[in-house]
Amino acid sequence: MASSAVGVDIGTRTITVAEVATSRGSTVVTNFGGAMLPMDAVQGGEIMDPLEVVSALKDLLDDAKIKAKKVWLGVANQRVVVRQVDLPWMEESELRGSLRYQVQEHIPIPVEEAELDVHIVDEFTSDEGDRMQRLMLVAGHRDMINAHVSAATEAGLKPIGVDLNPFAILRAMGDDSMLDQGRQVLVDVGAGVTNIVVHQQGVPTFVRMLVNGGDDITRALSSGLSMSPEDAEAFKRSAAVGNTDDAGARIVTEQADAFIDEVRGSLDYYQHHQGGAGGPQLGGVVLSGGGASLVGLRERLEAALRLPVELGDPFARYPAKNTVYGAEDLQRVGPSLVTAIGLALGGLE
Ligand SMILES: Nc1ncnc2c1ncn2[C@@H]1O[C@H](COP(=O)(O)OP(=O)(O)O)[C@@H](O)[C@H]1O
Ligand SMILES: [Mg+2]
Structure with a gap:
């Protein structure tokens, strides 16, 4: 450590x-x-x-x-996406080793182009009586x-x-x-x-x-009030959500x-x-x-x-x-x- x-x-x-x-x-x-x-x-x-x-x-x-x-x-x-995925239970080392071959259907990224990570969230028994695990799967390009x-x-x-x-x-x-x-x-x-x-x-x-x-918010202020992004940022930092006194306040x-x-x-x-x-x-x-x-x-x-x-x-x-x-x-x-x-x-x- x-x-x-x-x-x-x-x-x-x-x-x-x-x-x-x-x-x-x-x-x-x-x-x-x-x-x-x-x-x-x-x-x-x-x-x-x-x-x-x-x-x-x-x-x-x-x-x-x-x-x-x-x-x-x-x-x-x-x-990068995070998906909850249920898979049959297996030892964590086996899970990590075989993850690539098990998850393609769950992620919108081709596994060959993805880095994967997994967190085990829960363990449960399916309606069919199988031992399962619930995972938080992370896949990034x-x-x-x-x-x-x-x-x-x-x-x-x-x-x-x-x-x-x-x-x-x-x-x-x-x-x-x-x-x-x-x-x-x-x-x-x-x-x-x-x-x-x-x-x-x-x-x-x-x-x-x-x-x-x-x-x-800064962008909306900048276009709504025709301000530079810097002025819009400064305006925002002195504004308060809930205020509707003027056009700028209403945008915020x-x-x-x-x-x-x-x-x-x-x-x-x-x-x-x-x-x-x-x-x-x-x-x-x-x-x-x-x-x-x-x-x-x-x-x-x-x-x-x-x-x-x-x-x-x-x-x-x-x-x-x-x-x-x-x-x-x-x-x-x-x-x-x-x-x-x-x-x-x-x-x-
Ligand atoms: N005092 C403030 N009032 C309002 N917004 C603020 C204030 N200070 C910072 N922000 C806003 O916080 C955002 C930046 O937050 P930060 O967590 O540093 O973002 P990131 O990590 O995405 O760069 C910016 O949109 C900035 O305008
Ligand atoms: Mg940050």
């Missing part, structure tokens, strides 16, 4: 890095940082302009003084994953693993202390991708990567509501497609990602979902060590570091 690890989250607008370390049973964040990416270098979580990504990542590693080379990367975009790996490599890093961002978010923020009220939902709002995870005691039971995020509120509808639709789908009348009970939501900072979003989501929604604070669980940031700053930046911290935590396992 490694005693420290680094996660690198190449997002749509921001690259974030986090380094975690364990000693004597406690885990702390020893280093973190973030750098903005130029517009369109990454779209919907996919690298479009590798040179821009490499240069931003190099600068970030210098600024954050990250010395370690071995890093964990994450992906979340439309070229190999060239998309390679683009992430080579960007990190070009920046001087040695990627040792690629994880799905939703799993990283679950690792960083998953908490079962409210299980008696229902399952916990994690919603991480990025610029171009929003990751949704429902879990039960740390085991993911639902994963959805929406290609919606904070930048939808409309866009946020459309976004909330997407999240609610995903959770409705999940509840209706998971066994039993009414589906699993949901207990509460933890909101993270840079988009979670939009003023009023948390309250609006809470009202729409009729569930308690809290802002994720990864530093409450994994304190920041040797940082120049004060408590208030850590609370402000914490939500946008959840993915990078979760990726790093995966490296400790």
